[in-house]
Amino acid sequence: MESADKGYVTFMDGVRSCLPTVLGYLGTGFAFGIVGINAHLNIFEVTLMSLIIYGGSSQFVLCGLLLTNASIPGMIFTVFLVNLRHLLMSMTASPYFRNESLLQNISLGSILTDESFAVFSTTAAQEKHFTAQWMQGLNWTGYVTWFVSTLLGALVGNLIPDPNKFGFDFAITAMFVGLFIFQFQWELSKSTRKAIVVVITVAISLYLLMIVVSSALAVIIAALLGCVAGGLVHD
Amino acid sequence: MISERLLVIILGCGLVTFIPRITPFIIGKFTKFPKVVVRFLEYLPLSILGALMLETAFTVRIGQLPLVKWDVVLAMLPTVGVAVWSKDLMKTVVVGIVTMAIIRLFM
Numbered sequence: 001m002e003s004a005d006k007g008y009v010t011f012m013d014g015v016r017s018c019l020p021t022v023l024g025y026l027g028t029g030f031a032f033g034i035v036g037i038n039a040h041l042n043i044f045e046v047t048l049m050s051l052i053i054y055g056g057s058s059q060f061v062l063c064g065l066l067l068t069n070a071s072i073p074g075m076i077f078t079v080f081l082v083n084l085r086h087l088l089m090s091m092t093a094s095p096y097f098r099n100e101s102l103l104q105n106i107s108l109g110s111i112l113t114d115e116s117f118a119v120f121s122t123t124a125a126q127e128k129h130f131t132a133q134w135m136q137g138l139n140w141t142g143y144v145t146w147f148v149s150t151l152l153g154a155l156v157g158n159l160i161p162d163p164n165k166f167g168f169d170f171a172i173t174a175m176f177v178g179l180f181i182f183q184f185q186w187e188l189s190k191s192t193r194k195a196i197v198v199v200i201t202v203a204i205s206l207y208l209l210m211i212v213v214s215s216a217l218a219v220i221i222a223a224l225l226g227c228v229a230g231g232l233v234h235d
Numbered sequence: 236m237i238s239e240r241l242l243v244i245i246l247g248c249g250l251v252t253f254i255p256r257i258t259p260f261i262i263g264k265f266t267k268f269p270k271v272v273v274r275f276l277e278y279l280p281l282s283i284l285g286a287l288m289l290e291t292a293f294t295v296r297i298g299q300l301p302l303v304k305w306d307v308v309l310a311m312l313p314t315v316g317v318a319v320w321s322k323d324l325m326k327t328v329v330v331g332i333v334t335m336a337i338i339r340l341f342m
Contacts, residue, residue: 174331226282
């Protein structure tokens with residue numbers, strides 16, 4: 001594929017940049033639709049969740065909590081923690097769009113995902129010229145795919161009680177594996193030592209943190225420690 | 236169609252996922268983040284993707300060592316291989332899902 005600088009300008013360019021991740025959204029959204037129906041939600045409720053919350057792990061966690069006697073503030077706080085990592089991703093992405101209008105900034109941030117952030121970072125790291133329109137295309141393709149796949153999953157939810165049997169739950173892991181490997185190879189090519197130090201720091205701290213805090217918090221703290229390690233080796 | 240209780244839960248959860256996503260975009264519009272913060276966040280993509288990936292392989296049991304999900308670890312091996320070899324996210328996800336379906340067939 002030709003990847004001239006022109007490829008990151010229009011909304012449609014963003015749609016195209018999102019395509020490699022579409023299958024990950026599809027598999028995970030489909031699995032979520034099925035899980036939601038099996039958590040005794042109806043089709044309307046399941047898809048509304050995807051439209052309003054728009055966070056894979058948050059929604060799976062919430063379905064689990066709905067089946068327990070958790071309190072409403074407890075559920076909302078848990079979802080807050082699970083999605084808190086977006087604060088870090090938005091902090092990283094937002095400086096690139098500071099010349100855009102406030103409304104543009106808010107709309108870019110509101111549907112940022114792990115995946116769109118990963119595609120964005122790769123593009124930004126390669127010092128490609130990109131626009132807010134491109135980012136919109138990237139974000140919206142993910143959002144629409146998430147909605148459609150949730151709906152599809154919810155429609156067949158009564159027929160498939162256990163999506164895990166077909167490996168759909170692994171779609172998200174596989175997507176993270178791919179995104180991580182691509183990022184890792186890129187960082188290795190820039191600085192082998194730094195890349196390895198960051199990854200080892202994340203791996204060890206994540207494992208240790210998971211003994212004392214929830215996995216959502218462990219992810220945030222381990223990612224921060226990885227950043228600190230990378231920043232310190234920098235000098 | 237939807238109970239009031241569930242609507243409150245969904246809207247509340249929507250709000251707390253919305254706020255962390257947009258706040259930096261609003262603050263970043265008016266001020267610049269300190270240089271040191273920016274320098275450290277340079278490693279966020281690698282750190283967060285690594286953490287998210289590894290997290291899926293464990294079950295947390297607070298107070299005890301995390302439990303390894305061996306089916307996930309096993310399925311990760313060919314998935315990593317395909318990612319490195321093909322550099323193609325679609326192929327990586329397809330191989331991952333198929334591998335996991337096969338593993339679950341026997342486990």
